[in-house]
Amino acid sequence: MTTPNAHRLDSIVAEARKNAAQREQGYRERALKLYPWVCTRCTREFTRDNLQQLTVHHRNHNHDDNPPDGSNWELLCIYCHENEHSRYLEAAAGGGGSGSGENKIAAATHNPFAALKGLLDK
Numbered sequence: 510m511t512t513p514n515a516h517r518l519d520s521i522v523a524e525a526r527k528n529a530a531q532r533e534q535g536y537r538e539r540a541l542k543l544y545p546w547v548c549t550r551c552t553r554e555f556t557r558d559n560l561q562q563l564t565v566h567h568r569n570h571n572h573d574d575n576p577p578d579g580s581n582w583e584l585l586c587i588y589c590h591e592n593e594h595s596r597y598l599e600a601a602a603g604g605g606g607s608g609s610g611e612n613k614i615a616a617a618t619h620n621p622f623a624a625l626k627g628l629l630d631k
Contacts, residue, residue: 536575536582540565543579550589564590570597 542544546555555563566585567574574581604630 534601537565539577540576540579540582540584544582544584547584547587548589550585550593553586557584562587566590566593 523596531567541563546560547553548555549566561586564587566583568581568583571581
């Protein structure tokens with residue numbers, strides 16, 4: 510078994526981080542030029558002073574899908590963005606919470622306190 514070359518691994522990780530930062534900066538800047546600085550969900554307006562709280566959300570959740578027309582992006586404040594990703598993860602886990610009945614979990618039927626009254630009466 511060979512030991513990993515620490516310098517090589519460090520350079521791979523550094524390059525991956527640099528590429529991700531460049532990719533993120535690129536589509537963020539383009540989205541901010543295309544769209545008004547307003548959260549699509551809560552309609553909160555942003556200025557240069559608080560623009561760092563406005564994020565770019567990928568509608569199809571694919572961060573590598575960055576069409577030049579911005580059709581896969583929407584601007585969301587950090588709170589709405591977090592909420593959107595939480596809902597997406599819940600839906601993927603089967604939690605959905607939509608009440609549609611497709612993924613409904615059967616109600617519990619076991620009653621652990623069924624015989625409690627009899628035990629207390631003794």
